[in-house]
Amino acid sequence: MPNPTGKNGHGVKQYPPDDILKAHLVKNASKRVKEKLLEIKKEFGLEISGETLRKIERRLEVRTVRRNGLTEEEAVAAVISQVEKDINQNNGPRFVKDVLALQNILLPRNFIRNVMLEACPEGFDKRVPSSRKQKIKRIALTSIGPYAEFCADGHEKLAPQALKMGGNVGLPIYGYKDKFSGYVFLLKTIPDCRSAGAIGHLFLNMVEELKHAPLQLTTDAGAETVWESAIQGSIREVFTPEVDVNSYPPHRTIPSVHNTPIEGFWPWWKLKMGLNARERILSGEEAGLYNGDLQIHRNLFNWIFPRLLQESLDLFRDYWNSHRIRTQDKKLLPSGHIPSHVLVVPEEYGYIDCSVPVDQDAIDEIRQHLTEEVGPAEDFFKWNDADFEEICTQVHHDLELPPITWENSWDIFTPMARELRNLLE
The missing domain is CATH 1.10.10 (Arc Repressor Mutant, subunit A)
Known part of the structure; x- marks a missing residue:
């Protein structure tokens, strides 16, 4: 029968503006069609078919493996x-x-x-897989959904005691990972990952950025978790009074070797990027370019290498959250998935979103109390004083040096160190 109205019975679909839709499609370009469709539905309330999606991608010139635009x-x-x-x-x-x-x-x-x-x-x-046997007995992990449990830990393979370069230079790391989805919410290099004040501010920074907190936080029993634990407990007390703290305690401490969601993550970081970073860093001392007894060398190290490591951490975090985790038939939690996808649509896998919304007023109040007790956040995260940072930026510009990368880091370090000694000594 003719259809003079042109309507197909499915109603008029409301599409977002092309620029917003294209940005979403580019961000999710490497995902499977079914995953893309689910996230479009969740993000825009829009149900379309795979063929419609392909037409939209072609129209908006979204790159794919087949249409990558490269010679x-x-x-x-x-x-x-x-x-x-x-x-x-x-x-x-x-x-x-x-x-x-x-x-x-x-x-x-x-x-x-x-x-x-x-x-x-x-x-x-x-890269042939080794045949080493696992020494620690593992059990299957369980969770009721994203944000149900964040696992947190520090990583000190690039800390001062590991690098042993002199002058107490090093690049400790601290991270937070969602147990359910495998999504890494934060990876940050900070001057001291054993400082309770630093970890307290770091945790609060993450909550402020997400506007949510986890239902439960799991760490080891180190002294650095004191404020982190107190903040988590306060948030739960105010925003989830109906949740039984015996069934879902705000903070749980366990030995590091059993905090497997985050402990099992560090070897992957080390293998994929950490070892390369360590070798690049140590090569300067081995070549005689760095002297830990010189204050200028220590300060310049802290001007160059924390930002390089943070760039690598950001890249690895993005990689991890967008890569597909291998399928494991015996795993109780989802497998064969992309962390960023299952985080967005847990209901498609039979789970629930357990995030705890936290308003800005509460965050500001906690921040004020924490600052009064331990000092402001910037004191824990700065690598040099502001004057030295400004001088280094100017010297780098005046010497017409290229942007700093891992590959040229020590080539830039040497002339900058020479010029800084001329200026400051």
Whole structure:
């Protein structure tokens, strides 16, 4: 029967503006069609078919693996650039594929593998899985949904006691990971990850950014968790009085080796990026470019390397949250998923969102109390005083040095150290 109105019985769909829709599609370009459709429905209340999605992607010129907009030479160069950054050759084609996707460079895994085989075949031999047996008995993890439990811990493989470069220079890291989804909410390098004041402010910073807190926080029993625990307890007391603290305690302490969601994450960071960062850092001392007895060298180290490490942490966090976790048949929690996807649509997997909304007034009140007790946040997170930071920025500009990367970091350190000594001594 003719349909003179042109309406198909499904109603008129309300699409968001093209720029907003395109930004969403680019962000999720590496996900599967079903996952994209679910997130479009959750974000915009819009139900469309896979074919409609493909038409929209073509119209908005959203890149895909098949339509990546690259010549073969450009694609090869993109892969080689990632291979050259991995001086330990720990990263395989899947990691390279996921990291390139974060830069909106979408390439088939087989293409990447072939380029890597041609460029560095020895890396594949090095990455053959080891046969080491797990020493600690593990049990299946359980959770009722995202935000039900955040697991937090410090990582000190780049801390002063690990680097041993002199002058107490180092780059400790602290992180928060959602037990249910595997999503990493925060990775931050800070001057001291054993400071209770620093961790208290760090936790509050995260809550302020998310506008939510977890139902439960799990850490080891270290002294650095004192304020973190107190803040979490206060939030639960005010915003979830109906939740039984015996069933869902605000804060739980367990030995680090059993805090597996975050403890099991650190080896991946170390393997994929941490070892490369450590080798880059230590190469300066080994080459005689760094002297820990010199205050200018220590301060300049703190001007260059924390920002480089934070860039790597941000990149690895983005990679982790957008990569697909392998399927595990015996796992009780979701598997074969992308953390950022299951975090957004837990109901599709039969779970619930357990986030605790926290208003800004409460955050401000907690911040004021914490500052009165331990000092302001900036005191715990600054690597140098403001004057030295400003001088370094000016020297870097005056010497017409290029942007700082891991690859040229010590090449920039040397002339800057020389110029700073001329100015300050």
